[in-house]
Amino acid sequence: SQQGEEDPQALSIQEGENATMNCSYKTSINNLQWYRQNSGRGLVHLILIRSNEREKHSGRLRVTLDTSKKSSSLLITASRAADTASYFCATAEEGAQKLVFGQGTRLTINP
Amino acid sequence: DAGVIQSPRHEVTEMGQEVTLRCKPISGHNSLFWYRQTMMRGLELLIYFNNNVPIDDSGMPEDRFSAKMPNASFSTLKIQPSEPRDSAVYFCASSTSSGYAKNIQYFGAGTRLSVL
Numbered sequence: 001s002q003q004g005e006e007d008p009q010a011l012s013i014q015e016g017e018n019a020t021m022n023c024s025y026k027t028s029i030n031n032l033q034w035y036r037q038n039s040g041r042g043l044v045h046l047i048l049i050r051s052n053e054r055e056k057h058s059g060r061l062r063v064t065l066d067t068s069k070k071s072s073s074l075l076i077t078a079s080r081a082a083d084t085a086s087y088f089c090a091t092a093e094e095g096a097q098k099l100v101f102g103q104g105t106r107l108t109i110n111p
Numbered sequence: 112d113a114g115v116i117q118s119p120r121h122e123v124t125e126m127g128q129e130v131t132l133r134c135k136p137i138s139g140h141n142s143l144f145w146y147r148q149t150m151m152r153g154l155e156l157l158i159y160f161n162n163n164v165p166i167d168d169s170g171m172p173e174d175r176f177s178a179k180m181p182n183a184s185f186s187t188l189k190i191q192p193s194e195p196r197d198s199a200v201y202f203c204a205s206s207t208s209s210g211y212a213k214n215i216q217y218f219g220a221g222t223r224l225s226v227l
Contacts, residue, residue: 042218
């Protein structure tokens with residue numbers, strides 16, 4: 001079963017704009033991760049944020065985590081056509097090896 | 112490293128036939144996961160192994176599905192008999208259970224299964 005809920009389900013923006021996706025989850029976690037999936041491909045890991053971290057950056061990606069609200073956001077700055085993909089959040093509970101994935105946000109970048 | 116390797120990439124079969132999907136995890140990874148992805152249900156975890164031992168198979172839909180991991184470099188997911196509702200993309204992923212990269216999963220390209 002899916003724990004995470006992502007918002008919005010779909011997002012369409014112009015190239016160069018920033019894209020923000022949100023994820024909510026239900027249980028206590030050890031870490032939260034974001035993955036990207038291009039059409040017809042497997043998921044690719046983007047970034048991991050631990051439960052004791054509040055913000056993390058990687059290139060044009062910025063992730064925030066609010067454990068009190070059980071939510072996270074992924075910001076992609078200066079979007080490019082190549083960022084068109086589905087983005088999934090995934091949570092790992094303390095001591096658990098498996099991840100629980102959200103339903104994903106489908107991001108379309110229009111040239 | 113070549114990453115997680117899945118075969119075949121595409122499989123078309125008729126209802127009632129046996130289907131075997133194969134996965135080679137990244138060398139040195141000791142956890143392996145099988146997922147199914149459909150438009151209706153999204154990404155579902157079917158089963159995962161740790162050190163070749165099945166840990167959680169609660170996501171396996173029914174007895175028609177079985178998975179094995181005979182050694183650290185090979186796993187199979189078998190559907191017998193197959194049904195049209197099994198049509199989906201099946202992903203294999205692997206990870207290490209220790210160190211900073213713990214919990215980060217590396218996915219294969221998937222097997223697109225069509226059961227007619």
